[in-house]
Amino acid sequence: MTTAPKSPGRPRSSVDAEVFAATLRTVEELGYTRATVDRIAAAAGVAKTTIYRRWPTKGALITACLVDAFGPPSLAGETREELLAETIRWTAAKVAEPGLGAAFAGVFTDAVNDPGLRGLLSTRFQAPYLAALRDALGESDRTVLFLIDVVVGTLLHRMGMTGEPMADADVEALVAMTRGVLS
Amino acid sequence: MTTAPKSPGRPRSSVDAEVFAATLRTVEELGYTRATVDRIAAAAGVAKTTIYRRWPTKGALITACLVDAFGPPSLAGETREELLAETIRWTAAKVAEPGLGAAFAGVFTDAVNDPGLRGLLSTRFQAPYLAALRDALGESDRTVLFLIDVVVGTLLHRMGMTGEPMADADVEALVAMTRGVLS
Numbered sequence: 001m002t003t004a005p006k007s008p009g010r011p012r013s014s015v016d017a018e019v020f021a022a023t024l025r026t027v028e029e030l031g032y033t034r035a036t037v038d039r040i041a042a043a044a045g046v047a048k049t050t051i052y053r054r055w056p057t058k059g060a061l062i063t064a065c066l067v068d069a070f071g072p073p074s075l076a077g078e079t080r081e082e083l084l085a086e087t088i089r090w091t092a093a094k095v096a097e098p099g100l101g102a103a104f105a106g107v108f109t110d111a112v113n114d115p116g117l118r119g120l121l122s123t124r125f126q127a128p129y130l131a132a133l134r135d136a137l138g139e140s141d142r143t144v145l146f147l148i149d150v151v152v153g154t155l156l157h158r159m160g161m162t163g164e165p166m167a168d169a170d171v172e173a174l175v176a177m178t179r180g181v182l183s
Numbered sequence: 184m185t186t187a188p189k190s191p192g193r194p195r196s197s198v199d200a201e202v203f204a205a206t207l208r209t210v211e212e213l214g215y216t217r218a219t220v221d222r223i224a225a226a227a228g229v230a231k232t233t234i235y236r237r238w239p240t241k242g243a244l245i246t247a248c249l250v251d252a253f254g255p256p257s258l259a260g261e262t263r264e265e266l267l268a269e270t271i272r273w274t275a276a277k278v279a280e281p282g283l284g285a286a287f288a289g290v291f292t293d294a295v296n297d298p299g300l301r302g303l304l305s306t307r308f309q310a311p312y313l314a315a316l317r318d319a320l321g322e323s324d325r326t327v328l329f330l331i332d333v334v335v336g337t338l339l340h341r342m343g344m345t346g347e348p349m350a351d352a353d354v355e356a357l358v359a360m361t362r363g364v365l366s
Contacts (some may be wrong), residue, residue: 039234114214118344158336
């Protein structure tokens with residue numbers, strides 16, 4: 001290994017990827033609260049200012065990390081019921097990835113008392129899924145927002161109570177239950 | 184006001200009540216992460232050691248505060264459907280109380296990476312509701328735990344995304360949706 005990771009000539013996307021990976025590792029290891037920007041910077045091998053130049057707060061960093069890890073909405077399924085079911089299974093698999101469930105739960109906790117962070121989460125993270133699901137399911141924003149609360153909230157609460165992702169059988173119970181919400 | 188709040192002769196229950204009230208006020212004002220035991224002690228007008236003697240960690244304090252604020256399970260309703268509906272409405276009202284939703288969301292976030300705290304939450308906070316609902320609904324532990332994840336998770340996720348408790352119409356959508364989970 002050379003000292004390349006600190007080279008100023010490195011492309012931005014590569015620094016981003018390294019910081020996101022370090023963020024998830026640190027959250028997985030220490031938990032959301034103890035995963036400070038200081039510790040994340042140390043784990044990524046970058047200066048703290050490198051992080052703050054890109055993301056002014058820990059909440060902004062975690063939001064960007066979630067956007068990167070979840071990626072664009074992937075909507076598969078022949079029928080609306082199948083599409084909803086596949087989306088729920090995909091969300092459950094994402095929340096089960098190391099560090100991702102804890103980062104997700106943590107950022108929502110901070111958002112309860114932080115309007116700026118709620119705005120970021122809503123516009124940068126949730127909005128594309130809301131729009132894609134609204135169009136694919138042909139449901140109102142209100143119904144899709146309700147479904148997002150139910151699916152994500154249930155998965156994160158299970159993780160908080162057991163420290164484990166939800167078992168497949170319970171994910172299928174979630175699929176069966178939410179089918180009734182479609183109009 | 185005299186200096187009574189620091190009198191050593193004060194009954195334990197009165198100190199507890201004051202610390203719990205200060206905990207919720209501090210979480211409401213600063214958010215869960217910034218509501219440290221130091222700040223809670225200052226808000227309650229007690230020494231930090233007074234808190235740590237009773238609750239060895241912030242997680243233990245928040246769990247005790249939740250147990251106190253939620254109180255014993257109150258199960259009303261002529262039918263199982265009504266009982267579940269009333270329990271959901273009661274939970275939604277509790278989560279909407281100042282500081283309580285944020286404290287609830289925060290302690291679950293910390294629990295993701297803290298097995299000791301998960302044990303406390305499970306045995307001290309969740310167990311009485313699980314037992315009471317299991318008996319009243321005649322459902323398996325697995326079904327009741329699933330319902331708890333759905334109801335609490337949905338309410339807390341809504342609070343994280345909007346900073347507001349769930350509107351009544353959406354609480355009723357939650358009631359209608361979960362009815363189908365009963366066997």
